[in-house]
Amino acid sequence: MTIGNSIHLEGRINAHRRLLVELLSVVATVPEARAALIAMARDNETVNDHEEDPGIEPDAAFAAQQIADDELRGILRAAMARLETKL
16 A cells, blocks of 8 residues: 555545544434443453463454454544533
């Protein structure tokens, strides 16, 4: 991937993230939806150490899953923070 393509892709991902944060902050105005989003931010989809042995060095699947969990929590935290500024 060239640098130009990387910048283009990063810009698009950032736009999607901003849109998702705004949409989730609107959805979170519904109490039931807010509770579900808070639960989603609290829950962890990454396997804990005692649940599965990744071996001596965890493979890329574990790393990718952790990155996805971190990004999901970051988006949900940003949406809840945006909601708080609107209330």
